[in-house]
Amino acid sequence: MSGPSDFQPTNPALKWIERRLPIMGLVHSSFVAYPTPRNLNYWWTxxxxxxxxxxxxxxxxxxxxxxxxxxxxxxxxxxxxxxxxxxxxxxxxxxxxxxxxxxxxxxxxxxxxxxxxxxxxxxxxxxxxxxxxxxxxxxxxxxxxxxxxxxxxxxxxxxxxxxxxxxxxxxxxxxxxxxxxxxxxxxxxxxxxxxxxxxxxxxxxxxxxxxxxxxxxxxxxxxAGVEAKTEKDTVPFTPYATIKDAFGVSCFxxxxxxxxxxxxxxxxxxxxxxxxxPGVTPPHIVPEWYYLPFYAILRSIPNKLAGVVAMFGAILILAFLPWLDNAKTRSSKYRPLAKQFFWVFVVVCLLLGWLGSKPAEGIYVVAGRILTFMYFAYFLILLPLLSRIETPRPVPNSIADDVLAKTGSKSTPMVSTVLALLVAGGLLAGGMQHARAAEGQEKPPGNKWSFAGPVGKFDRGALQRGLKVYKEVCASCHGLSYIAFRNLAEAGGPGYSVAQAAAFASDYKVKDGPDDKGEMFERPGRPADYFPSPFPNENAARAANGGAFPPDLSLINKARSYPRGFPQFLVDFFTQYQEQGPDYVSAVLQGYEDKPPAGFSLPEGSYYNKYFPGHAIKMPKPLSDGQVTYDDGAPATVAQYSKDVTTFLMWTAEPHMEARKRLGLQVFVFLILLTGLLYFTKKKVWANAH
Amino acid sequence: MHACEPIAGLRSYGKGANRTILDCLFRPDWPGKVVFLPPRGPRAPAATFGRDSSVSGAVPLAADEKGLGIVTTASSADHPTRRDFLFVATGAVAAVGAAATVWPLVAQMNPDASTIAAGAPIEVDLTPIAEGQDIKVFWRGKPIYISHRTKKQIEEAQKVSLSSLPDPQPDSARVKAGHDQWLVVIGICTHLGCIPIAHEGSYDGFFCPCHGSVYDTSGRIRSGPAPTNLPVPPYTFVSDTKIQIG
Known part of the structure; x- marks a missing residue:
């Protein structure tokens, strides 16, 4: 690119730069003076x-x-x-x-x-x-x-x-x-x-x-889909589009x-x-939600190569869209048939996404094939056909005419479309959670957790009791390797002092070394040390536990979940329910039954648990009433133990949860304020342009 | 009612032919400046306003009130302060938000919690260090020299006249009282961070091979480019044979 710029800064220094590198002119023409159609709606933000x-x-x-x-x-x-x-x-x-x-x-x-x-x-x-x-x-x-x-x-x-x-x-x-x-x-x-x-x-x-x-x-x-013809069809990018985009960004x-x-x-x-x-595949492999529609297309084709081709084809076909759709009218606003089929296509995509999260079996496979056909038919059959048979409604003469025609009628349909899309997006996202459905698994009962909800905090007493239960019961088989003793004294945790955490650490023997002679030695734990694991490696752990590997508990509450089902997961989005993990862990701890139900054959060395997937768990019933002595008068029952240790393990899974929710509140207050201000500023700026 | 003077804050687009290179290249037919319609009179004919203008009267009236042709806000002349306040307030809140967002993006570069925890004090047993020997231990990633000084070294360190030192400091200020034989210094040259070699140089102290700084038996700078003495880390004697650094 060469040639002089017409943008004239007044400052001599800027002038000097502009003559040599017209970057301010570039910015000015692209993001300030750039004419933007005056009828753009919020989808353009x-x-x-x-x-x-x-x-x-x-x-x-x-x-x-x-x-x-x-x-x-x-x-x-x-x-x-x-x-x-x-x-x-x-x-x-x-x-x-x-x-x-x-x-x-x-x-x-x-x-x-x-x-x-x-x-x-x-x-x-x-x-x-x-x-x-x-x-x-x-x-x-x-x-x-x-x-x-x-x-x-x-x-x-x-x-x-x-x-x-x-x-x-x-x-x-x-x-x-x-x-x-x-x-x-x-x-x-x-x-x-x-x-x-x-x-x-x-x-x-x-x-x-x-x-x-x-x-x-x-x-x-x-x-409107008509080109800007005269200057009255456009407004300058700044401030009009800038402020509108800022408001859109703020809402987002x-x-x-x-x-x-x-x-x-x-x-x-x-x-x-x-x-x-590398030795164990999770029972349900699903990609992230944004790939699900294409994943569904992949799986609906029974041939490996054809499936892969269809999947990539589903994306690449978009590149040919300009030549598949020959209709002269751009905007579907003026294309009565294309408009309806567009929404059908949106629904097809969402349903494909939902199917992508489902196991590839039974009715889902059939539905997947129908929807895959519909996906491709939209591009290959429908759009070429519509451009021949459809009679579009007349488009406005100019953008200015379109703006004037609209004044008075507020764009209420857009709000409902946004809502519908939000719900549908939630359905897609929730459908993915649904993919974790482990058949034959009973839903854990819900609990009232102190840490649930937008302002939930950990119950310090429960954290301290839970630590005791972990130390006296769980720690004999389960590690807690992401937690250091110093964490016990950190804000948002069990609330111990630094000295208490150090004293707690010194009760543990920690392997250190090598010393001057090159030998490993044991020393008392320090706050910077992590909880020592009960077994030196996985093989040792398996050997001691009948072939099962007791998982590290640091993240157990985030690493376990259960399907919430439709429409519960949608409600969860608004109620901020995300305690599937704690509900499951606490249910498993209490889900032992001495006698498996009739007809259930329990493998040797396993125990029956109502909530464990498959019901046969290698861990013997870990908790019984009175097993751990509480100093603070809390009931020494299995239910209380489970609740306390699960609360403790929620903290180990996310030690900064309280900080997250606290900052979240501040950010929301700020963003609502900013969005409100931007809304009114936008209204002021646009007051005379609509 | 429509004041047509440009608003200060919105001035940029309407001033002169600000056509730039991109415009010349890509939009030869579009002027860089934007011109607006003159204000329409009240009750303009509805038919001019497109297909939905059958809502007779309402549309032109709305168009007039909204002043389609005019970019200046109608209220600018009437309530300049209110509008300005809104713009300034929005800008200020956005600026505060941007500044607050930058904070975590920068703060993350500070040492993380595990690094800080690993920088906790360490204890060093002095019994294996014979007279005339020294050891190097690491604390917070820094080498700490612990020298068991000989009588001769201590005497040398004590009898130097302070006025001859580039960074005057008596030896007593660099060791713990009653533990004259133990010199504990951070072994990082104060010039540019190299590690000086112990028992080298013309003062039997430390010699930095990078740029030739020479330190004495008290770790004080005697010659070369280094500006100050080797720093003494915070430490205490837990017992006669054990120190805690940090």
Whole structure:
């Protein structure tokens, strides 16, 4: 690009720069004077929201990379240490993990908006194709990012997705080996995924620049779908679009913050809090919610290669959309048939997503095939056909006419559409939780937890009693390896003093060394030491426990869950219910029955538990009344023990929960204030432009 | 009723032909500035306003009230302070939010809780260190020299005239009273952070191989570029043969 800029700064220093590098002119023409159609609705603010999300993901991602260790033996632990020890590490991790979901949520709205208003049509084909490329890059980035915590879902997600390439004829196996850097998913895979996960967002940012460039060449589409002809059709980007985007971003941040501070694991998988185990596949493998529709398409085709082709085809077909839909009218507002089929298509996509979360069996397979057909039929049959047979309604002469026609009638339908989409999105997300359905498992009874809800706090007494139960009962078989003695004195924990924590630590013998002679030795524990594990390694633990491995309890409350079912999970989103883990753990502790029900054959060395999946648990009934002596007068019953130790284990799973909820409240007060101010500012700025 | 003067805060778009390179390249037909319609008179014919204008009267009236053609806010002349207050308040709240968001992004770089915990005091047993020997231990990632000084070294350290020192400090201020034979210093050259070598240099103290700083038997700088003495870490004698550093 060359040539003089017409933007004239008055300051001599700026003038000097501008003559040599017309960067202020570029910014001015692109983001200040740039004419934007005056009839854009709020669906158009998702471009700004996506830009913000990309920036946020890059910033939080670069920061997380400062603390993360990309090694198969250390990755899981390093993520836990980020959450537990790094200053605001829990916040940054939640922002990044929920941010990925929000990014996809926003991009889907952005894509459906383009679909509805015909934003892919001439002269915006390249703009649209660049968008499809960004979406593909996002999917690759999101997938590789999900692998990095190296939990069970990370590992098996990586295995399943990389195995897609084994469907390639002749070269499949070689490609997969190349991707893995080994004979299976392992440390080399993790290392390269980390490298690429760091790289791709910057590639995305580069393509976004092209996307915006193409946008500024063609000009923005608009709800009327007619090009801006005269100056009265447009308003300058600043302040009009800027303030409207700011308001949209602020509303989106409210939605985002709900997840960050109150539902950080709502969209995640409990299984990913179990460290990767190459020997055991979780019973239900599901991808993140944003891949579910394509996963459903993959599974609905009985042939391996054809399934993979269909899955990638479902994405790539979007790139051909400008030529599949030949209708001259852009906006579906003026296309009575296309409009209805658009909504059918949205529902098809959501249903495919829901199916993707279901086990691939029975009626789900049939439904999957029908919906897959409908998905492709929309692009390959319906859109080409509609452009021939449909009679569109007349479009307005100009954008200005469209604006004037609308004044008076408020855009109430949009609110209901937003609500409908929110509900449908929740259905999709909740459907994924549903995927964990373990057949034949009884639902644990709900409990009243002191730490539940937006302002829930841990009951200090319960934490201290729970620690006692852990120490005297659980610790003989279960480790607590992510908890250091110093944590006992930290804010939001059991409330011990530093001296008490040190005294507690000194009761333990900790292995240290080597000393000057090169030998290991034992010394009393210090606050910085972690709870010692009862067994030196997994094999020793299995040998001592009849072949079963007593899991480390640090994360047990996050690593266990149970399906909530429809529509309960939708209610959960609003009530902030996320105590599936504690409910399950406490139910298992109390779910022992001396006699299995008639007809149930209990394997040798197992015990019957009502709530354990499959009912045959290797752990003998751990708690009995009076087993642990409480000093504070709390009843020495199994029910009380279970409640206390589960509360304690919730704290070990998330030591900063109280800080999270406290900061969440502050952020919400702030965001509501900011959103309100932006709303009125936007109204003021736009008062005369509508 | 419509004051057409530009609003200060919204001035940028309407001033002159601010066409830039992008405009020239990509939008030759669009002017860089945006012109607005003149205000319409009241009761403009409904038919001009598109297909839904059958809501007779309402539309043009609304259009007029909303002043389609005018970008300046009607209220600007009447209530400039209220509008300005809103803009300033919104900007201020947004700025506070941005600043508050930056805080965790920066604070995360400080040592994390496990690093701080690992920096807790350590105890060192002095019994294995013979006279004339020294050991190096690590505390908070820093090498700490613990020297068991000989009589000669102690005397040398004590009899130096303070005025000849670049960083005057008596030896008594660098050791614990009654434990003259133990010198405990952080073994990091105060010049640029290299590790000096013990028992080297012309003062039988420490010699930094990087840039030639020479320290004496009390760890004080005697010659070379280093500006100050080797720092003494916080430590106490738990017993005659054991110290706690930190």
């Amino acid at each position: 998702f471009g700004a929201i996506l830009s913000m999300m990309l920036a946020l993901q890059i910033v939080t991602g670069v920061i997380l990379a400062m603390h993360y260790t990309p090694h198969a033996d250390l990755a899981f632990k390093s993520v836990e240490l980020i959450v537990r020890d790094v200053n605001y590490g829990w916040l940054l991790r939640n922002m990044h993990a929920c941010g990925a979901s929000m990014f996809f949520f926003a991009v889907y709205i952005h894509m459906f908006r383009g679909l509805y208003y015909g934003s892919y049509k001439e002269p915006r084909e390249i703009l649209w194709i660049l968008g499809v490329i960004i979406y593909l890059l996002m999917m690759a980035t999101g997938f590789m990012g999900y692998v990095l915590p190296w939990g069970q879902m990370s590992f098996w997600g990586a295995t399943v997705i990389t195995n897609l390439f084994s469907a390639v004829p002749y070269f499949g196996e070689s490609i997969v080996t190349l991707l893995w850097g080994g004979y299976s998913v392992g440390n080399p895979t993790l290392n390269r995924f980390f490298s690429l996960h760091y790289l791709l967002p910057f590639v995305i940012a580069g393509v976004v620049v092209l996307h915006i460039w193409a946008l500024h060449v063609a000009g923005q589409n608009n709800p 941040l409210l939605f985002f913050a709900w997840f960050i501070f109150y539902m950080p694991n709502y969209l995640g998988e409990a299984d990913n809090y179990i460290p990767a185990n």
